[in-house]
Amino acid sequence: MKGKRWIAVALVCLAGVGIGGCSIFTGAPGDVREESETMGEDGLVVPSASSQETEESSQTKPTKTEPESIPPFPDAERETKAEPMEDGERIVLMTDVHYLARSLTDRGISFQNEIEHGDGKLTHYVWEIVDAAFDEIELLTPDVLIVSGDLTLNGEVKSHEEFAALLDEVERRGISVLVIPGNHDINSRWASSYIGKKREPVQTIDAGGFASIYAQFGYNEASERDPYSLSYTYDLSPSMRLLMLDTCQYSPVSKIGGMIGTETYEWIDRQLEKAREDGVILLPVGHHNLLDQSRVYTEDCTIEHSEELIERLEAENIPLFLSGHLHVQHFMRHEDGRGIYEIVTSSLTTPPCQYGVLEYRDDESFSYYTRQVDMEKWARRHQSTDENLINFNTYSKTALKNIFYNQAYDAMKNSRQEEKGDLFVKLTEEQKKAMAEVYSRMSTAWYAGKGYEAVKGAVEDPGFKMWQEFCYPAVLYEYLEYMTADSVRDYNKLQSE
Structure with missing residues (x-):
């Protein structure tokens, strides 16, 4: 059934239908699935090797992509000790x-x-x-x-x-x-x-x-x-x-x-x-x-x-x-x-x-x-003489973008040509780079809770159109479409009603 589902969903994506879920989920960010382990002495555990599994995830629906108004919060002065709360x-x-x-x-x-x-x-x-x-x-x-x-x-x-x-x-x-x-x-x-x-x-x-x-x-x-x-x-x-x-x-x-x-x-x-x-x-x-x-x-x-x-x-x-x-x-x-x-x-x-x-x-x-x-x-x-730390604001954002770029590019590189029923997905080097770039840019902003700052530029990018055309690699495409749908506000500030 999974194979048939993949064929049907992939064909819908390549037919040019817009944003619609079409992925098989491979795990949470930074996580891999667990298998057996060997117990050592004194309750200590020695890990053993394993491999990843895949699971299906739920579909997503697009929503508005304009940021909502969030009340501003003053950030405490970094050089002055804040007063304790009284209430x-x-x-x-x-x-x-x-x-x-x-x-x-x-x-x-x-x-x-x-x-x-x-x-x-x-x-x-x-x-x-x-x-x-x-x-x-x-x-x-x-x-x-x-x-x-x-x-x-x-x-x-x-x-x-x-x-x-x-x-x-x-x-x-x-x-x-x-x-x-x-x-x-x-x-x-x-x-x-x-x-x-x-x-x-x-x-x-x-x-x-x-x-x-x-x-x-x-x-x-x-x-x-x-x-x-x-x-x-x-x-x-x-x-x-x-x-x-x-x-x-x-x-x-x-x-x-x-x-x-x-x-x-x-x-x-x-x-x-x-x-x-x-x-x-x-x-x-x-x-x-x-x-x-x-x-x-x-x-x-x-x-x-x-x-x-x-x-x-x-x-x-x-x-x-x-x-x-x-x-x-x-x-x-x-x-x-x-x-x-x-x-x-x-x-x-x-x-x-x-x-x-x-x-x-x-x-x-x-x-x-x-x-x-x-x-x-x-x-x-x-x-410190470490240039990365001296210029950390620039370095850290660039480093994260590179990591997300590698995630997307490696997924496409490792799946140069895959047969799904009668369907073949084959991407050129230029397409891989363009798709990895837009995925990287959107992921970096979304992780920071500020996807709304990047979503407009992302959806207008030619690389994003390629994701919509191919829906491949599918798990990353579903992740990308969810990020764009979710990027409606600044998630760094919240005040209860």
Whole structure:
């Protein structure tokens, strides 16, 4: 059936029909599918090799492409300490850091290949980005820093230990830190070192190891802990409680997608009831998405059967859910603007390398905005001679565009000629380059939550017309059409109604 479906859909695309879904999905950004792993001693896991699988994804529909008006938010002065909030809590949100221990790479050929043909993370500058970001947030005087999963590149035990040491330095500055795991953090078969030309497997950790390494960043201070997962609650103030949800699947090995087990739902029900009895605000945080933030990446990004969680949260009139995982700056509201909001903060190490600031008031209204890490300022202060860091704003955007260009070009290069029934798709070198360029430009803007700035130029580009003509490679075409349909506003600023 899949083969017949492909033939029919591809023929429709080549017949010149406009934007319409026609792809078979191959996975979430930067992720690959999981198979078996070998358990080592002391709960450590040694990864084994595997291959990707493909799955079908939902179709998308075009919408308007003009940006909507969003109330402006003043960015706090970077040289002046912000005044603490008097009527609520200020929360700094970082996610998908994908930290790699320095000892696990010599920045050689294997490491550079991972960067240049990866999913957009600037892992070769993760140490500088994290250092700069942690320096900056002190001036914001936040009540808490939340790191919502994918703390490490692929769950390397050394990366966890080194990152935890950096979080300890943040707490020594007087900022509380809370973490939850992401799908890359526990029982990962991709934990590796990158030395010279070789990528070698290294040890990862299990759930118990995660809770042990990050004990002082939520787990030892929790008000309540779920015995069936790494979920917990944390009293941020007398009037606000954080519901830190472990949405990951890692037993026996890590999976990309998110799910919450039956026992954990029972624990969540008790926490909702307790918050109501205690008269406190409950703010839920997870790694995976509550809502279908991406119509292309629903299966591996949205929590499986998330309608169960949505129903519980909306029954308690909880207005907001915070997440990451997608690596894209985004937000949306359930039920056509009547239900719960979800804000997805983009990956800290993916350009434009930013984090979120949430000001959540006692009346449960909130303001959210993002701040780009000022790497050029960091380079000046540290007297760096690295031209990429000195000119980071230009470099990082160009680097991301090149990565997305490589993604598209490699997909076409590796599929020079493919037979789909009686249909052959064969692209010239000029067509590949033109199509890869427009895909790269649109992806770079969309990841930053500012696709509306690029969408008009993209759809008028000859390369975009080629995507519409060929709908090939299909998974990238569906991704491109979704980005253009979704680019209607600036996703970096949100104020509750």
